Amino acid sequence: MWVENRQKVFCKNHEARWRHAGRPDIEQFIVDCQVIGTASIDLRGLPPQLKLEFQYGLQCRADARARTTPPYMVMQAVRLANAAAVASLLDLEEPEWRKAAKAGRSRPPILFVIEAREAVESLRDGTGWEVEYPRDVWRLHKLPGITVRHADSTSRERLRFDRISQPWLRELGKRWTRLRLATGLSVGAAKAGVDALTCFSQFLAHAGVDRLAEVDRPLLERHLGWVAS
Incomplete structure (x- = not known):
């Protein structure tokens, strides 16, 4: 030169x-x-806030030492963020990021974007039961004190209460599930319990039951027959 x-x-x-x-x-x-x-990572084309969030996501990955972060993968994520025309990773929810990635031609590695977004969200909101309990989808990797089995693969596991349509049943299910997890129940067993509640919710909607006071033994017997049919 x-x-x-x-x-x-x-x-x-x-x-x-x-x-x-x-x-x-x-x-x-x-x-x-x-x-x-x-092999380099160039964040100069990102808006200031987004650049800081990418840098924070990279630092969190480096601190965790759980997986490598190839520069080409980060650059694909940079192109995804630029194409989404956002000022922050928090401007889109996780499903929206997944949809944006699926629509892209280069199929960028969405995992980095999601992990960076969650890191930024945790920095803003904190972690623990106070944050997760009000949500209708619990992110188990953000909850302390949970017994994790190797077979559970809980790094990105969710407990989905959003599929329980009755608010009163959803709230009872959350209380019951938190108690079970706090006493050392495995994640797999907790998920099975939530799945059972989801099935019961579908039955209640089918039977036209929308109040806890209407749930009695004959109704539960009808539910068992409905499940078996």
């Missing part, structure tokens, strides 16, 4: 490349030339 004469900014080849690129900022062009052909 040595200057050949005083009329040019760079050497002949880089001068031509610089002019072809539209004469960008000289310092930026020099950095671009230095990283060509190298």
Whole structure:
């Protein structure tokens, strides 16, 4: 990149490349030339808030030492974020990010985006029962004191109470499930319990029952027959 004469900014080849690129900022062009052909992560094209969130997500991954973060994967995530035209990872919910990734041509690694988003959300809201309990979908990796079995694979497990349509049954189910988890119940058993409540919720909707006072032994027997049919 040595200057050949005083009329040019760079050497002949880089001068031509610089002019072809539209004469960008000289310092930026020099950095671009230095990283060509190298494994690098370039966050300069992101909005300020989004850039900080990506940096925080990268730091959290490095601290966790759970998996590698190839630069090409991060750059695909950067392109996804730019295509989504957001100022923050929190501007879209997880399902919306997954939908955006599915629609993209390059099929970027959505896992990094989701992990970075959750890290930022945890930084903003905190973690623990106070945060998760009001939610209708519990993210188990954010809950302390849960007995984890190797077969459970709980790194991204959810307990979905949003499929229970009756508010009173959903609230009772949450209280019951929290008590079971707090006493050492496995995640698999807790999920089975929530699935059973979801099935019961579907039966109640089918039977036209919308109050706890209407639940009695004959109704439960009807439910057992409905499940077996």
